[in-house]
Amino acid sequence: MQTLSKKNIPFIFLVVISFFWAFFYQSSNALNGYGEEKSEWLLLIDGFVVLPILCFWFIKDKKEAVIKTVAYSCLIILLGSFVIPESSKVVWPYLESLRYLAIAVFIVLEITTIFTVFFAIKASLNNEQDPDLAISKPIESVFGKGAISSLLSFEARVWTYALFSKKIRRQGFTGDSHFSCHKKDGAQSNQLGFILIILFELPVMHLLLHFLWSPFAANVTTALTLLGLVFFIAEYKAIAIRPISILPDSIIVRYGIWNPLRIALSEIAQVQPNSAFITRSSNVNRFNLAGNPNIEIKLNSGKLIYLGVDLPNEFLMTIEKYREKLLQQAV
Template sequence: MLKSIKSKIPFIFLISISLFWGIYYQGNHPLNDFGNANFEWLYLLDALIVLPVLCLILIKNKKEAALKAVVLCSLAILIGSYIIPEQNKFLMNYLEHARFGLLALIVILELSALITVYLAIKSALSQQTDPDIAIARPINKLFKQNAIANFLCFETRMWAFLFYAKHIKPSYFTGEQHFSYHKKDGSQANLLGFIFIILLELPMMHFFLHFIWSPSAANIITGLTIFSLLFFTAEYRSVARRPVSISKSQLIIRYGLYPAYNIALANIKTIDLNTGFIARARTIKRYNYSGYPNIKITLKEPQNDIDTVFLGLDNPHHFIDSTNKEQKHAI
């Protein structure tokens, strides 16, 4: 927990200095001698010296720290190009041009790494290996198990189901018994509905924003919308192929593209039917697309403050019976 908080401090620091120096440079007040003391080095000192030092001190993995420092410093230069007045720029004019070359180098390195990962995943999937393991293994090997690796696993899982879903079957996943959830209350059909709505809305929204607001804003929002369309398409394909599973010792909850949530069978206190609405709570996890979740799992010992898990499955009675049987065998 402490490690996770430490890794976020550099980004929080970047947001803080961006807000503070943005107010400093853009206003006329005693702090900047009413616009006469808008020196660019004040911001650059924080952005290019303090920020990378924080990354190196707070992030244990030095490769990850260096990569994060480069990305955050590039972002800081981009922010500085907007908040520092043009008449006060000297070093910024050079840094703005250097930023693009640095980002291009990072993109090339990342693409080469991702191509390597893609080939490893494709090879593993061809051998009918568990797709989650096939995706996670090469990524964790390159980036270790951290926030970047978790994000890449999620993103790679999206692309895998978007382009390779036909080659993935529920039986490939780890577990002796697999349970589906895509038919419950028309879950998969609802996702398809979202996809059609986005497709219908996309051209109209683009032209509206293009003529009413600005072409740049229209392109940015359209790009984000297209990404959301790709996400929903991958999610639509994954829900029928990525099951909830029971192994000899664990309940493995996979729901759409999101990371699997594992519960030791020995840690399940009770498993019951549920028929009512479940509100969000810090101690609850909910896995359900439509309607009310139909299964309630109470844990003996909380997992990261979670003591109750609610599930929505196609055949809840069969799932409860199977889980109880496996629990007895596990004990």
């Protein structure tokens, strides 16, 4: 948590100075000599000296620090173009021109990185490596471990299962015992139903928006719907491939395309069947698409994790067997 808070300091500073300088340049008060002193160099120092120093000071990964420095600098230029009075702009018009160049370079670098990661993932899948590791390792090697790599791993998993699901084998996943969850209460069949509904109503919705609203709105809505459809297709394929796995010391919960959750057996206080409806809560994690979850896992911390698996009795027996072995080893 301490490392995470330090990494957030540059962004927090960006938000604070954005509000402060927006107020400073857009009002008349004692700070700016009642409108007489609104020099652009004040924002230049904070945005292009202090902010980059904070990025490189608090972000250990230097590539991430460079990326955030460029992104934050572009946001500062955008902010200044709106809040600094035209009469006070001397250097800013040149910076506004450079902003587009920086954005273009940033996009080129990101596209290059995406293709590099894509081919690394493809090579790992061909080598029959654990599919989750095949996706996450190339991304983490570029971006390091953290929120950004987790988000990119999720996105990469969406496209991997949407386009290359045939290359992924259940046997390749880490684990001694694998359990499926796509047959429970017709979970995968329900997903297929949603996909067919989206495909059916997509052209109708596009035509209605095109003629009743505008062609632009129709195109944007259709594009967003197609992206959502990619997600549903990936989830439909992944839920039948990615298993919930039990290892001698832990459980790996893989559900659809979501990032895996590893639960140490030593952290589990109780495992039992469940048949009740479970409401959303900050203390509850649910991995279940249809019906009520049939497995309840209570951790020593009091946190509850609910699963929906195809063979709940066999799942419970397997966990108990591994927990007993773990206790015997501890004794």
